[in-house]
Amino acid sequence: MTLNVDIEPIWSEIDALGHRARTYLEAQGLERHTVDALTMVLRELAENATKYGVFDGGGRIAVSLQVTPRDVVIEVRNPVGEGNDEHLRRLDRMIQRIRGYQDPFEVYFDRLREVSGQRLDSRESGLGLVRIAYEGQSVLDFYVDDHDTLAVSAMFRRPGKDDHAN
Amino acid sequence: MNVPATLEVHLTPTGDAAGTTVLSVVGALPHSLLVGPPAGAAALAPSDWARAVIVGGENQIDLGGVRYLPHVDAPHRRASDPPRPPGAGRLVPLGSVIDFRGLLDKGLVVPLAQRALQLPLILRRKDAVTPRFREYTSDVGYDLQVFRSMLDEVDRNLVADRVAEPRDVAELVRGAALDSQWQAFCALFDRRLVELADLVGGFDKHEHEVHGFYFRKHMWDLILSSQFLARTNLKPRGYAGDSEMMRMVYEDRFVGPTVFARFMHRHPLRSAAAQAVRNRRSLLAGMIRGRIDAQAPKGERQAVRVLSVACGPARELGDIVADAGVSSRVRFTLLDQDESALAEATAEVEAVKGRTGATLDVRYVRESVRTMLRIHDLRGLWGSFDFVYSMGLFDYLTAPVARAVLARLYQLLDDGGELIVGNFHISNQTRVYMDYWMDWVLFYRTEREMLELAADLPGAKASVMFEETGSQLFLRVEKRSTG
Secondary structure: OEEEEEEEEOHHHHHHHHHHHHHHHEEEOOOOHHHHHHHHHHHHHHHHHHHOOOOOOOEEEEEEEEEEOOOEEEEEEOOOOOOOOOHHHHHHHHHHHHHOOOHHHHHHHHHHHHHHHHHHOOOOOOOHHHHEEEEEOEEEEOOOOOEEEEEEEEEEOOOOOOOOOO | OOOOOOOOOEEEEOOOOOOOOOEEEEEEEEOOEOOOOOOOOOOOEEEEEEEEEEOOOOEEEEEEEEEEEEEOOOOOOOOOOOOOOOOEEEEOOOOOEEEEOHHHHHHHHEEEEHHHHOOOOOOOHHHOOHHHHHHHHHHHHHHHHHHHHHHHHHHHHHHOOOOOHHHHHHHHHHHHHHHHHHHHHHHHHHHHHHHHHHHHHOOOOHHHHHHHHHHHHHHHHHHOOHHHHHHHHHOOOOOOOOOHHHHHOOOOHOOOOOOOHHHHHHHHHOOOOHHHHHHHHHHHHHHHHHHHHHOOOOOOOEEEEEEEEEEOOHHHHHHHHHHHHHHHOEEEEEEOOHHHHHHHHHHHHHHHHHHHOOOOEEEEEEEOOOOOOOOOOOHHOOOOOOEEEOOOOHHHOOHHHHHHHHHHHOOEEEEEEEEEEEEEEEOOOOOOHHHHHHOOHHHHHHOHHHHHHHHOOOOOEEEEEEEEEEEEEEEEEOOOOOO
């Protein structure tokens, strides 16, 4: 089962998206805490898309939510324009770092340390992505296609499924 | 907003003294700041200041009280003497420990007190660990430390002050210890790994994470005693599976300062997964050599064009190019995101050239596969290929990304070309060892999942195969003419 939604890159759309996703996930019979976690994941991805997307040409954010007996896969796509290389490199490093540990808590704790420190700049902390991995229990990944569309995905293994079995 | 290029520290004197002294920040050590002399004023003597504020643009960070300590002008007599640090002196916070490591690149300082506030978060994690797992962890730590004590005594005896043995004698003794105790060590370790697999079988993702975290906290000094395990855990290049780890796997030797350290280094290199990495190298070399012989017999047609994606140290090149007769019939493009990996691949190519006297046509491309897909005319930029392979990449890609990368690599193949990608199989018998000891997590796949990645490729004939241990799975895709 897949839910596909297109939204405008404005904050109020994210609230509406969150409600719609929650209703959809509940209808799939997922447990309350799983629905909460996945709604958070979806909101974080949509917020990042709104914040860092390049919508000069009037592009939109495409969201897909696929529920299978084993996994839930959320994918959020947004245009990034022709430049933006540094942001994408940072995203690449961040996701590889989060994915590099068995327990995303390692990176979560590290990010908390940075957030709790005092800063001279307002650069993003990357905490949102770490929350997806740690609190949202999801495996992050991304690619950019040749239409300069960034596709960030989060894959969630449904509770009760042995993570070492197929 | 980025960190301002120029940072200053504004110092407020103690007592009733008035005025502010301004110093420029010229460097940041873990727990002190390197500063220049005050502009247009006499050099500062050692002194305490009531308050120091780092100022960068419109932002500032209050450090509280600090002590200024000027650099000591010691004569620099020996090459081994440490160089004089930059600036005129350093500022050390008083009354609190502050971590300045993130100041220059992130504009970040972290007081130790802030970190201490987060400790309960870590301490609470152990509440979710099962009693059986705690007991197991305690027993494994005990067993290995007992083994270590016995072996460390040998090492201590060899370097004891009054009876230090010559190096060749010490190595002979260590060699005997390796020969006589290695099997017993492996038996102990292997038995404990089997128990671990039984214990965590059926855990969900979160349970694996919590128990793995707990386990590594207990085993940390044992992990750090092994060069290989230390690297897989610390990930100095920001990701697991870097080219240096691959070099260790390929070399598969006893390495370390003590007998126990050598055991701890070598044991994971004897695992099925490590053997699978060595197996895939020779398997791949055989496939490429076969293609060269079939497609480009001596003196005929053009060279076989080969693309290696996430090439790492590219050790297989030495296996493929055994002599100058082969080198003229193959052309390589080596792609990796990591500059260090490409440097190691370059060194491998130079070594092959030196060994065989061959010239070798190799092009190096530094690119991440996740952003490579963005390039519009990849074929125009890199050309097309007869053989494309990627061995240590797909284990890190989720299905949507793996499908996109595979489709793009397939586009680079000419008709009749072949694409092969490796991925550890879901049944990898080293999986628990990798997850818990190595902190090295992969994205495992089944045969069906591998074939599904290629399901939409036009004109593709896809199949799967395994190497000898059965840990590593390969997807082979042949491109048939669609015209």
